[in-house]
Amino acid sequence: MDLKVSDLGCRRGEDLILSGVSFGVKAGRALILRGPNGSGKTTLLRNLVGLSRRPSGAVNASTDLMAYAAHADGIKSQLTVEENLRFWAQVFGTNDIDAAVEHFSLEPLLRRHAQHLSAGQKRRLGLSRLLLTGRPIWMLDEPTVSLDVENVKIFAEMIENHLATGGIAVIATHVDLGLKNADILEISQFRPRHDEQQNPFLDGAFS
């Protein structure tokens, strides 16, 4: 299935960060979000997965089809790697962690507590969680932070595999992942015009 977003507005708290966001992603393709820091990449992704209100616009896919990977990995440091993975597998009802373990070579780390992992290992654990969700649309926020070159490659492979099965990925990143089926969307074009700032408390505050 395709992802279609039309005329979406995004708020962060009360501030309108983006407006008129429209794009489409066909099944089997990835969309790379580009834009300077603070341009609203995270805000857009959080809006798409349903973490914030949509003041305007529409998304054709239900949030039940989307898996979200944020800056924070959501890893519990007192639990072992295996317990962390099993928990998310049970939450998403997939119950099989082998594919996730295999792809990022987490096997030797399974019994280690997550607090003893390096930043890159934590990231790998966090990203392998995506394979447990069994959901077709991946929303990834800076997924390659603290990954080394080799693991970026492994991660890009994971995305390619996902796209090959008809999945979709929307990725906010500054790194070139070398994906074949990827389009680039510059999101600073969706900055709201000044008169669209609909918060009466901010009227004239920055003029």
Place this chain on the structure above:
Amino acid sequence: MRALLTRDLALALRSGGGFGLSLAFFLIVTMFVPFGVGPSSATLSLIAPGILWIGALLACLLSLDRIFQLDYEDGTLDLLVTSPLPMEGVVAMKALAHWLTTGLPLTLAAPLFGFLLNLPSGGYLWIFLSLLVGTPALSFLGAFGAAITVGLKRGGLLLSLLVLPLYIPTLIFGTQTVVLAAKGLDNQTAFMMLAALSLLTFALIPFAAAFAVRVNLR
């Protein structure tokens, strides 16, 4: 759902989980009261039900901010909201896990600590029963307060201020249940009201708290 409950219990029981803190606090309060008030057994047995209930209530308050704050800080809460679990269920499970790790141990320990305060003999069964029925309401109301303050750094003070007034009805009916029983009077009305309060929080809090969490993540 069950995965979430077992995970929360495991987290609470492992190092840094804070299990035992409430129990230790409860013990400290009940042990210090005889030193502060004096050892007169008549006075102690008069105030014992109230002290036990207040001690349990404050002990419960200690660990409330952990219900959502840790999950918020490491990003788990975002992922839970986008997971297939209904947020109302997540809230209920987290409140239940909080009760199993604080309310239940307090309930089991209270008759023992009652001995330290010379609780009248009619009160032992009822301090156990009233806490068993009343402390779940403390955990659920606390989950609501924790949900409202989830995004705030050092929200503990605000959380206490929000939650304490909500605890007053439970405290009143809880102590009355024990006080009346200790005097040998009929305490059914107070006990029923206590149970009703708990049932009311089970029914309403998950929805209110889930909404508060969603608003706070925006």
